[in-house]
Amino acid sequence: SRAGKTPRRSAGGRESSMKVYFCGSIRGGRDDAELYHRMVAKLQSFATVLTEHVGRRELGDTGEHVTQGDRFIHDRDVDWLRQSDVVVAEVTQPSLGVGYELGRAVDMKKKVLCLFRPSSGRRLSAMIRGADNGDSFVVRDYCQDEIEQVLEDFF
Numbered sequence: 001s002r003a004g005k006t007p008r009r010s011a012g013g014r015e016s017s018m019k020v021y022f023c024g025s026i027r028g029g030r031d032d033a034e035l036y037h038r039m040v041a042k043l044q045s046f047a048t049v050l051t052e053h054v055g056r057r058e059l060g061d062t063g064e065h066v067t068q069g070d071r072f073i074h075d076r077d078v079d080w081l082r083q084s085d086v087v088v089a090e091v092t093q094p095s096l097g098v099g100y101e102l103g104r105a106v107d108m109k110k111k112v113l114c115l116f117r118p119s120s121g122r123r124l125s126a127m128i129r130g131a132d133n134g135d136s137f138v139v140r141d142y143c144q145d146e147i148e149q150v151l152e153d154f155f
């Protein structure tokens, strides 16, 4: 039952009231772009993803080609971060931009879910793993078969 919850805005349920800011590596490398794509698709089944471009397969490691330049990208993203209800980040591929977004999100007191794949052989930064407080900032280890389930469990 959805009683007591924020009503969805459209009867078709396509537009959700929940706004998710999804973070994934771009200039840090696009090795996991396919996984980001799956995560964004899953999130879009129940929320509005403000940064759906992060999951676009065509987006390469040079990033978006916007004539207004990097300041535009930065200011637009910080604005989207402010508007978001929840931040979901795939943090396996290290990315300065994702780390920056997470730091800003903590400062804005957003709810944050970080997803990391130990099977990568990498060790997650202490500044991310160590930020887990079991409440507003959660780091979840997962393997790629579980993507959809992990997101369902969290939301």
Ligand SMILES: O=c1[nH]c(=O)n([C@H]2C[C@H](O)[C@@H](COP(=O)(O)O)O2)cc1CO
Binding pocket: 022, 023, 024, 025, 026, 027, 028, 029, 051, 054, 062, 063, 064, 073, 077, 094, 095, 096, 097, 098, 101
């Ligand atoms: O073109 C871009 N568009 C964009 O939205 N970003 C944001 C969203 C991503 O979660 C994050 C990726 O940072 P980086 O490029 O340092 O890996 O920064 C980053 C870039 C390129 O740095």
